[in-house]
Amino acid sequence: MKIRVVKLTFESSRLLRTSDAKKIRGYLGNLFWDNRYVHQHNKDGTLMYRYPCVQYKVIDGSCVLIGFREALKIVKKTFHELKSINIDGQWEEIPAMALEGYEASFGLVKERICYTFLTPWLALNEKNYEKYQRIGSRAHREKLLEDILVGNILSMSKSLGYTVTEPIKAKTFDLREFQIRLKDVPMLGFLGRFSVNFEIPDYWGIGKSVSRGFGTVKKCSS
Secondary structure, eight states: OEEEEEEEEEOOSSOOOTTHHHHHHHHHHHHTTTOHHHHTBOTTSOBOOSOOSEEEEEETTEEEEEEEGGGHHHHHHHHHHOOEEEETTEEEEOOOEEEEEEEEEOEEEEEEEEEEESSOBOOOOHHHHHHHHHOOSHHHHHHHHHHHHHHHHHHHHHHHTOOOOSOOOEEEEEEEEEEEEETTEEEEEEEEEEEEEEEOOTTOBOSSOGGGTTTBEEEOOO
16 A cells, blocks of 8 residues: 655754654644644544554654645645744744655565664553563563554554455564653653564554654664
């Protein structure tokens, strides 16, 4: 399946931190509040339970916005109109900005592709967090995470209208645990690599809180 994607990258007058992604999302969500796909809320305020078509990330000190489908126009609008941004009440100038449009492949492939997590993957909800903690062996924990990874890809596929016709096979490598906070709630995130017989566009996220920049993946260079 081919999906048209736009990638907006910009710097601010200071080096951005990973935690700034949610603040940028909040600012731009208010700026473009009439577009519900920007902030993942329906008109009545309820959450949209679908794979977010606009995602906000901070990679290597720069902000990266990924947009597709309903978000294509809004990301392009941001590129043309955004001159500064307010983070924590502080206005930051935007000295450099770049917009790239391309067609990305999404779906099953014959050979496994290696990916690395650029930002922590939030794999565990409350239920499987308890299960993860109860499992003693490293091998069983890895198997649980691999099953969750497959589930994340299946959920993403369903949301995007892609039918998975063959089994998805995933393998994790060198996953490392990281304690993070999301909405002041402590959570467990993971960084590392995985391989899977599925093509995921670079800089897309998997798992929980994708729109806030978590779970961002990129194909391994080697």
